[in-house]
Amino acid sequence: MDNKEFEKLLLSVQKPGRYAGGELNSIIKDKEKVDVRFAFCFPDTYEIGMSHLGMKILYSLFNEREDIWCERVFNPWIDFQEVMRENNIPLFALESRDPIKDFDFIGFTLQYELSYTNVLNMLDLAGVPLRSADRKDLSPIVVAGGPCACNPEPMADFIDLFFLGEGEEVDLEVIDLYKKIKAEGGDKQVFLRAAAQIEGVYVPSLYDVEYYVDGTIKSITPKDGAPAVVNKRIMRDMDKSFYPETFVVPTTEIVHDRAVQEIYRGCIRGCRFCQAGFIYRPVREKSVDTILSQAKSLCDTTGYDEISLSSLSTSDYRQIQTLLSRMIEWSEKDKVSISLPSLRIDNFSTELLEKIQYIRKSGLTFAPEAGTQRLRDVINKNVTEEEILRTCLTAFEGGYTSVKLYFMIGLPTETDEDIVGIAELGQKIVNSFYSMPNKPKYKSVNVSISVSTFVPKPFTPFQYEPQITVDEIRRKHDLLRNSIKTKKISLSYHDSSTSFLEGIFSRGDRNLCKAIEEAYLNGCKFDGWNECFSLERWMETFEKCGINTAFYANREREYEEILPWDHLNYGVTKRFLTRENLKAHGEATTPNCREQCAGCGANCYGEGVCFEKR
Amino acid sequence: MRNVRVFFTKHGRMKFASHLDMNRLMTRIIRRSGVPIWYTEGFNQHPYITFALPLSLGFTSDYEIMDIRVIDDEFTNEQVKAALEKVFPDGLVVTAVENMVLKTGEVAFAEFAITFKEGEKDFAERLNAFLSQESILTEKKTKKGKMKEIDMAPCIKRFSISKRFSAEEGESVVLNLVLSAGGENNLNPTLLLAAFGETPYYTVCRKMIYDSAMECFK
Structure with a gap:
């Protein structure tokens, strides 16, 4: 289709800037001069995908190589999908506007389970068969990575190979292998078998899964020489690890429109519900010098006037004070503001507060996660009520009049007392504001409580736990709402039915593949979007496919049960996770990695926090 | 410190950048360019930028105007131009950088192709008849959100219609249109053409901006 015709169609839909391409720093290459074309697909809208750091890292990394051209692809919104179908426009990459079905690789990043139907939606729009088995040719190879790849089984029938862990090295190794096999005239099977030999690559078609009559797994058997256990990959030295010098700067508005500087990977904390806290182990920090030079380069080359420090828990960076002091020296002069997401309650100091105030006065957000000390011990949050109140008071004394608190409901062992405890904690925080002798006159306080539903995730100590039912979620929402007695507390919560769907997929097995396919064909897409999500449509699909949703979401697993992801190794051992689960039920906490090693197994990588000098 | 006027063109993929997008984009471009520019005071300081006349999304333009304030008087307009040229993305081209002459409030007319x-077959003739009417009424939303009837005919300064043939595009009708712009009487050509009724698909390029004496806006 010629450009004029294409642009005419663009002008007929909402936010055409999403599809226009040509943004600052986007990379155009001569397609005749590259060997491998890679379509990096984010299975959600442009605004969400463009905010994602992982994509920026890999986009730059791939494009550093002269022989690879990596382009970006997002899922077009419903209105443009219709226009594309009416006009026979197959899904295209933003840079070249070429159809991605002709690319060598179509790569997806799986950030959340609710984007699974969008993966199928994008393959379908591209004109590529959904199932791996129906794609016989060497190209396009459909690959996927990201956190959801740690239990890739619900997507096993669609994706040719998964990257486990961090992609900076393994992705390129796979691309190189592809080049070699292509040059030798090898076919897809030859390529997949060879790729399975690369550490960090999981080829689901090379594993046979057998089930017992009750639906649990009997065995997972590798074939054609594939390894019995697939290990995740990590970057061992974060100072030597690739980081982009620049980002593509979107012209239209996106969700997180700022420079992002990663400061470390992993988390020392071991909160038992948190998947990221386990699958990214061990903690590996960047040095202050590395961070400063990368951050400066990013701001200089993008023109961004805001930079966010990214990690799972910013205040756990050992040299946070030094880093901020040195960063402010430069950011002040260049009029760049620094934002610090992911602050913890227990080590949020007055000094840190002063620095943040100096930088930008935005809202303060903390995550106590549970309403009572007993439950916080169960989830290993390691935050006391005293610390929470002290931190809020520090913030109030520093001039803040609102705080936002994140909680979860449906946590293992939770009782109604724990739910009421959320409201009580909120009340105590409100009271602490009014207890200040020098509280600001004529100013009110606002404690905003945001509640999400706990979804048990693979590779966490709670991977064995049942998720509470949708009815129970709603009952607990009502209980909490009725327990709040003041208008100074505002309450918001997530939709219960999407959490339920997330719970089915997160610990699902290969039997879900047919349901995901059926649901997509039945019209499910953009399941993370309220305006598109339909629980009824999903329930119909599950029924039609003979899927017992309670088996996946609401069933308690035995420690001995073979879980669908047991043949994948993310460093943390199942023995450790079981031990932690037992401790949780005994309401016993585990110290963080820097206090005392808990023997999770992640020291097998020979790097990071496990070997820090103390 | 002086006010500097940047003249540029906007084509290609940049036609999908809205006015708000342009604000954001230019802020970043100018930060990257290293031009010593004045920042607004206040807590969230940002470079001071104004556009003489916002351009609708989807339009291209040969004559765009952006005003900035350069704080270093030794940083010449030529230097500003060179610095901006280095960082302007595909689709935006700096054509000139000059000291500001007229205030943006003095924009009076804009010319569109x-x-x-x-x-x-009779489209050109019907269009001609439509634009030649003494009064062309339509409803327009006021700033308060109410619908108000306005007459667009007085806002048409002049127009001409020609036919063109090119091997690439085949036959086309080109309407050259000068409309009131800026301030109170701004008329968007889309509104005018909507009153005409069904038209073939068209593209709009802003060719020029004028002051009240129909002199090029400098």
Whole structure:
């Protein structure tokens, strides 16, 4: 289709800037001069995908190589999908506007389970068969990575190979292998078998899964020489690890429109519900010098006037004070503001507060996660009520009049007392504001409580736990709402039915593949979007496919049960996770990695926090 | 410190950048360019930028105007131009950088070239008849959100219609249109053409901006 015709169609839909391409720093290459074309697909809208750091890292990394051209692809919104179908426009990459079905690789990043139907939606729009088995040719190879790849089984029938862990090295190794096999005239099977030999690559078609009559797994058997256990990959030295010098700067508005500087990977904390806290182990920090030079380069080359420090828990960076002091020296002069997401309650100091105030006065957000000390011990949050109140008071004394608190409901062992405890904690925080002798006159306080539903995730100590039912979620929402007695507390919560769907997929097995396919064909897409999500449509699909949703979401697993992801190794051992689960039920906490090693197994990588000098 | 006027063109993929997008984009471009520019005071300081006349999304333009404030008087307009040229993305081209002459409030007219893909045979004639009417009424939303009837005919300064043929595009009708712009009487050509009724697909390019004496806006 010629450009004029294409642009005419663009002008007929909402936010055409999403599809226009040509943004600052986007990379155009001569397609005749590259060997491998890679379509990096984010299975959600442009605004969400463009905010994602992982994509920026890999986009730059791939494009550093002269022989690879990596382009970006997002899922077009419903209105443009219709226009594309009416006009026979197959899904295209933003840079070249070429159809991605002709690319060598179509790569997806799986950030959340609710984007699974969008993966199928994008393959379908591209004109590529959904199932791996129906794609016989060497190209396009459909690959996927990201956190959801740690239990890739619900997507096993669609994706040719998964990257486990961090992609900076393994992705390129796979691309190189592809080049070699292509040059030798090898076919897809030859390529997949060879790729399975690369550490960090999981080829689901090379594993046979057998089930017992009750639906649990009997065995997972590798074939054609594939390894019995697939290990995740990590970057061992974060100072030597690739980081982009620049980002593509979107012209239209996106969700997180700022420079992002990663400061470390992993988390020392071991909160038992948190998947990221386990699958990214061990903690590996960047040095202050590395961070400063990368951050400066990013701001200089993008023109961004805001930079966010990214990690799972910013205040756990050992040299946070030094880093901020040195960063402010430069950011002040260049009029760049620094934002610090992911602050913890227990080590949020007055000094840190002063620095943040100096930088930008935005809202303060903390995550106590549970309403009572007993439950916080169960989830290993390691935050006391005293610390929470002290931190809020520090913030109030520093001039803040609102705080936002994140909680979860449906946590293992939770009782109604724990739910009421959320409201009580909120009340105590409100009271602490009014207890200040020098509280600001004529100013009110606002404690905003945001509640999400706990979804048990693979590779966490709670991977064995049942998720509470949708009815129970709603009952607990009502209980909490009725327990709040003041208008100074505002309450918001997530939709219960999407959490339920997330719970089915997160610990699902290969039997879900047919349901995901059926649901997509039945019209499910953009399941993370309220305006598109339909629980009824999903329930119909599950029924039609003979899927017992309670088996996946609401069933308690035995420690001995073979879980669908047991043949994948993310460093943390199942023995450790079981031990932690037992401790949780005994309401016993585990110290963080820097206090005392808990023997999770992640020291097998020979790097990071496990070997820090103390 | 002086006010500097940057003249540029906007084509290609940049036509999908809205006015708000342009604000954001230019802020970043200018930060990257290293031009010593004045920042607004206040807590969230940002570079001071204004556009003489916002351009609708989807339009291209040969004559865009952005005003900035350069704080270093030794940083010449030529240097500003060179610095901006280095960082302007595809689709935006700096044509000139000069000291500001007129205030943006003195914008009075804008000229558009509107190209229609081949239409019905008498399309050009019907268009001509439509634009020649003494009064062309339509409803327009006021700033308060109410609908108000306005007459667009007085806002048409002049127009001409020609037919063109090119091997690439085939036959097309080109409407050259000068309309009131800026301030109170701004008229968007889309509104005018909507009152005409069904038209063939068209593209709009802003060719020029004028002051009240129909002099090029400097």
